[in-house]
Amino acid sequence: MVYKNPEVKKAAQQLKIKLEKLEDKRAILRAPELGALYGRIKTLPAGEARAEFGREVNALKAELEKLIKDSLPTTHYPLHPIDVTAPFDVNVGLEDRPKLFTADNGSRHPLTTELTKILDIFARMGFTSVQSRELDDDYHMFGSLNFPKDHPARDEYDTFVTDEGLIAPAHTSIMQNRVFKSMDMPIRAVIPGRVFRNEDLDARHEHTFYQLEGVYVDKGINAGHLIATLKAFLEEYYGQTLEVKTQPFYFPFTEPSFEFALSCPFCRKKGCHICSQTGWIELLGCGMIHPTVLREGGIDPAKYTGFAWGVGIDRLVMMKYAVEDIRHFHSGNLKFLRQFT
Numbered sequence: 001m002v003y004k005n006p007e008v009k010k011a012a013q014q015l016k017i018k019l020e021k022l023e024d025k026r027a028i029l030r031a032p033e034l035g036a037l038y039g040r041i042k043t044l045p046a047g048e049a050r051a052e053f054g055r056e057v058n059a060l061k062a063e064l065e066k067l068i069k070d071s072l073p074t075t076h077y078p079l080h081p082i083d084v085t086a087p088f089d090v091n092v093g094l095e096d097r098p099k100l101f102t103a104d105n106g107s108r109h110p111l112t113t114e115l116t117k118i119l120d121i122f123a124r125m126g127f128t129s130v131q132s133r134e135l136d137d138d139y140h141m142f143g144s145l146n147f148p149k150d151h152p153a154r155d156e157y158d159t160f161v162t163d164e165g166l167i168a169p170a171h172t173s174i175m176q177n178r179v180f181k182s183m184d185m186p187i188r189a190v191i192p193g194r195v196f197r198n199e200d201l202d203a204r205h206e207h208t209f210y211q212l213e214g215v216y217v218d219k220g221i222n223a224g225h226l227i228a229t230l231k232a233f234l235e236e237y238y239g240q241t242l243e244v245k246t247q248p249f250y251f252p253f254t255e256p257s258f259e260f261a262l263s264c265p266f267c268r269k270k271g272c273h274i275c276s277q278t279g280w281i282e283l284l285g286c287g288m289i290h291p292t293v294l295r296e297g298g299i300d301p302a303k304y305t306g307f308a309w310g311v312g313i314d315r316l317v318m319m320k321y322a323v324e325d326i327r328h329f330h331s332g333n334l335k336f337l338r339q340f341t
C-alpha cells in the first residue's frame with residue numbers, strides 16, 4: 001500500500017516497524033501514532049483534502065488489521081464431535097436447546113412413598129421388613145407352601161417361567177420359608193415385593209403389581225390376633241376407625257383361610273362408587289399358616305402357630321386416594337404422577 005500523504009506515509013513506516021517487534025500484534029491499533037492521525041482529521045478544514053486524508057488513515061488501519069490477522073498462527077479446528085445419542089445438537093447454545101426436564105423435576109413414585117409409610121407403621125408394630133425377590137424356584141413358589149405337584153390350585157398362580165424353570169413369582173409368599181428358617185421366635189415380618197400374574201387387564205387387575213406379605217409366628221397365636229393386627233394397621237394407614245369382617249376362603253398355605261374386608265373408608269358404609277354401593281371393600285387374603293408350611297420352614301406346629309396375609313400395595317394406595325384405575329400406576333403418565341408430589 002502506497003500512501004500519498006507524507007504524514008500517513010511516515011506513520012505507516014513507523015507503525016510497521018513497531019508491529020514487527022510487538023508480541024501482542026493487536027496492540028498496534030492502540031499505538032499513539034495511529035491515534036494522532038485520527039486526531040489530525042478533525043483539525044483539517046472540511047473539504048476534499050480532509051476526506052482524502054481520512055480515507056488514507058482508514059486504509060492504513062485496514063492494512064494494519066490485515067497484517068495482524070496474517071501474523072496469527074493458522075489453527076485447524078477439528079470438526080465438532082457429534083453425540084448421536086443426544087436428544088439435541090450438543091453444540092448449540094443453551095437458549096437453542098429444547099426445554100428438557102431437569103433432575104429437580106423428578107419425584108418419588110406414589111407407590112414408593114406409600115410403601116415407606118406402610119413399612120413405618122409395621123415397624124412401629126414390631127415387624128421386620130424383608131425384601132422379596134422377582135425370580136424364584138418351584139420349591140419356594142409352590143412346594144414350600146403346600147401346593148402338591150400337579151395340584152389344580154397351582155393354576156390360580158399361573159405366571160411366567162424362564163427356560164431354566166425359574167418362576168416370576170405370583171405372590172410374596174415365596175419368602176415365607178426363608179423367613180421361617182432365618183428368624184428367631186417370635187417371627188414378625190412384612191415382605192414387600194413385585195409380583196406377576198397371568199391376568200386379563202382391567203381397572204382393578206394388572207399383570208404386574210406390588211404385594212405386601214406379612215407373617216407372625218409365636219406360641220398361642222390365633223385368628224383374633226390376625227384380625228386385630230390388620231385392623232390396627234388399616235386404621236392407622238387410613239387415619240380413621242374402620243369395621244372389618246372376614247369370610248371363609250381357600251388358600252393351600254393357610255388353614256383356615258379368610259377373605260378380609262373393611263368398611264369403605266370413603267362412604268363409611270353408606271355406599272359409593274368405590275365400594276360398588278356395598279359399603280364394604282374386599283381387600284386381602286389371609287389365614288392361619290398351614291401346619292405343613294410351618295413344618296417345611298423348620299417350625300414345630302405342635303408348639304407354634306402363626307398367621308399370614310398378602311395385600312396388594314397398589315390396591316391399598318388406590319383405596320386411600322380413590323384412584324379409579326390400577327393401570328395409572330405403571331403408565332408413567334405425568335398428569336397422574338404429579339398429583340402426588
Ligand SMILES: [Zn+2]
Pocket residue numbers: 264265266267268269270271272273274275276277279280
Ligand atoms: Zn363406599
